Amino acid sequence: MIGQMDTRTDAGVITASLTAPSSFAEIFERHFVSIHGYLTRRVGAAGADDLAAEVFRIAFEQRSRFDPQCDTAAPWLFGIATNLVARWYRSSARRDRAYERLISRTVGSHDEYGDADSRIDASTETHRLGVALDALADGDRDALLLYAWEHLKYDEIAVALGIPVGTVRSRIFRARRIVRELLEPCGQLPGDPTKGGGRRG
Amino acid sequence: MDEVELLEAHSPLVTAPSPEVTRRAREHLMVSIYRESTPAATAPAPLRRRRRPRVALALATAAVIAGAIAIGVVPGHGPAHTEAAYALDLLSGVALHHAAPGAGTVAHTISIANWGDGETKRETWIAPNGSGRIKETGAGATLGDESFGVNGLSFTDFSAWPTDATSVLAKLRAEAKQADMRPVDAEAFVRAGDYLRETAAPPEVRAAIFAAVARLNGVRALSAVTDHSGRGGVGFEIDSDADHDSRWELIFDPNTSVLLGEREGSITHGYSAWSDYTVSELVSAVPSA
Numbered sequence: 436m437i438g439q440m441d442t443r444t445d446a447g448v449i450t451a452s453l454t455a456p457s458s459f460a461e462i463f464e465r466h467f468v469s470i471h472g473y474l475t476r477r478v479g480a481a482g483a484d485d486l487a488a489e490v491f492r493i494a495f496e497q498r499s500r501f502d503p504q505c506d507t508a509a510p511w512l513f514g515i516a517t518n519l520v521a522r523w524y525r526s527s528a529r530r531d532r533a534y535e536r537l538i539s540r541t542v543g544s545h546d547e548y549g550d551a552d553s554r555i556d557a558s559t560e561t562h563r564l565g566v567a568l569d570a571l572a573d574g575d576r577d578a579l580l581l582y583a584w585e586h587l588k589y590d591e592i593a594v595a596l597g598i599p600v601g602t603v604r605s606r607i608f609r610a611r612r613i614v615r616e617l618l619e620p621c622g623q624l625p626g627d628p629t630k631g632g633g634r635r636g
Numbered sequence: 637m638d639e640v641e642l643l644e645a646h647s648p649l650v651t652a653p654s655p656e657v658t659r660r661a662r663e664h665l666m667v668s669i670y671r672e673s674t675p676a677a678t679a680p681a682p683l684r685r686r687r688r689p690r691v692a693l694a695l696a697t698a699a700v701i702a703g704a705i706a707i708g709v710v711p712g713h714g715p716a717h718t719e720a721a722y723a724l725d726l727l728s729g730v731a732l733h734h735a736a737p738g739a740g741t742v743a744h745t746i747s748i749a750n751w752g753d754g755e756t757k758r759e760t761w762i763a764p765n766g767s768g769r770i771k772e773t774g775a776g777a778t779l780g781d782e783s784f785g786v787n788g789l790s791f792t793d794f795s796a797w798p799t800d801a802t803s804v805l806a807k808l809r810a811e812a813k814q815a816d817m818r819p820v821d822a823e824a825f826v827r828a829g830d831y832l833r834e835t836a837a838p839p840e841v842r843a844a845i846f847a848a849v850a851r852l853n854g855v856r857a858l859s860a861v862t863d864h865s866g867r868g869g870v871g872f873e874i875d876s877d878a879d880h881d882s883r884w885e886l887i888f889d890p891n892t893s894v895l896l897g898e899r900e901g902s903i904t905h906g907y908s909a910w911s912d913y914t915v916s917e918l919v920s921a922v923p924s925a
Contacts, residue, residue: 476647
């Protein structure tokens with residue numbers, strides 16, 4: 436309807452914000468918690484606060500580029516957040532064994548690992564999983580984690596990363612294969628310096 | 637368990653962002669919103685240069701408060717989070733970042749009012765030790781001009797006040813109940829106005845008062861409101877009796893959080909009483925009468 440904007444949808448709010456900028460605050464209220472959570476998983480609690488704030492500033496400034504055909508702004512915001520993650524990890528010091536350290540924080544906090552033996556197993560598994568994530572190419576890892584941790588659908592990941600859906604499918608397929616291989620008990624851990632494995636991407 | 641399920645099970649634990657983190661991030665956005673809303677206002681003002689970030693932040697929030705009320709978009713996480721609560725929470729942020737104008741510890745306030753006995757002008761100086769001076773004029777004549785020694789005036793010692801919304805809300809309600817006033821939240825609303833008027837409450841306390849008012853039941857936001865003198869502000873009202881005909885209204889400057897006006901009125905009879913606060917500042921001393 437001409438002149439009517441449905442402010443129940445993100446697209447309606449963002450369209451309204453083109454002429455009434457302050458209405459963009461609603462996008463912040465709707466998505467801040469989930470974007471903050473994503474960034475905490477990707478860079479840790481210490482870095483997430485500032486990055487999450489920056490996501491919404493950038494989104495506000497780039498809001499004319501938002502595709503109003505998309506009802507929800509979530510994939511677009513996850514895309515901006517993912518770009519900031521890449522910038523964050525550009526420092527090699529932060530990159531080093533980043534995911535191995537990040538996901539190791541979950542071990543021991545989950546109730547299902549009640550006894551000592553299973554905690555050790557879980558610990559080894561977590562270690563291998565972290566090493567595997569570190570081994571992935573950046574683009575493959577982004578796609579896989581948006582899928583596994585944020586539960587975005589393939590077409591949403593395509594919007595977030597600005598790539599065709601077919602590419603999302605192949606990236607996730609490749610990432611899953613690499614992770615699966617590295618989780619095998621006999622798999623060579625590329626994080627092990629004596630084996631000469633390397634990080635890709 | 638396949639590798640995706642395994643990843644899910646090992647997703648790093650995440651806790652929700654704290655209110656402080658959320659508030660800072662919201663303000664980060666608001667500064668951008670404000671800059672775009674009024675590009676000219678970001679031009680440097682040499683004399684105020686040092687204070688600009690604080691001013692910009694306060695104004696940014698003002699733009700958002702006005703916008704939130706004007707377009708009826710109410711950010712929040714549920715129906716209980718009303719338009720008024722959102723605007724009051726933002727005003728709380730303005731209060732926190734905006735110290736009262738002037739320097740000193742004496743609250744100097746000039747107001748004009750009519751509470752049913754003709755228009756009067758009132759000028760008060762109230763020092764933290766309860767000394768001060770009150771001067772009132774009406775119909776061109778001085779009605780009174782009196783100085784008070786230490787503890788001579790009823791004043792509020794804010795040094796022992798809590799600075800969190802929950803405690804201040806409890807305090808306002810407890811005082812309202814003790815005074816046996818009903819409805820309790822209406823009385824708490826009026827008392828909040830008392831503590832924001834003719835006082836030198838520190839920014840943390842003022843911020844907590846706004847946040848407490850945001851949590852009172854029955855507070856409504858008024859869009860495009862002006863005080864009796866015609867100054868625009870952000871207004872809030874509450875039904876001050878059980879029959880919903882009588883209401884109390886407070887109007888604030890969205891840029892500074894300073895109280896501009898208050899009035900009482902009814903739907904059927906219009907406003908019956910009002911005050912406008914034309915000067916609210918801090919000065920260094922009480923002038924002698």
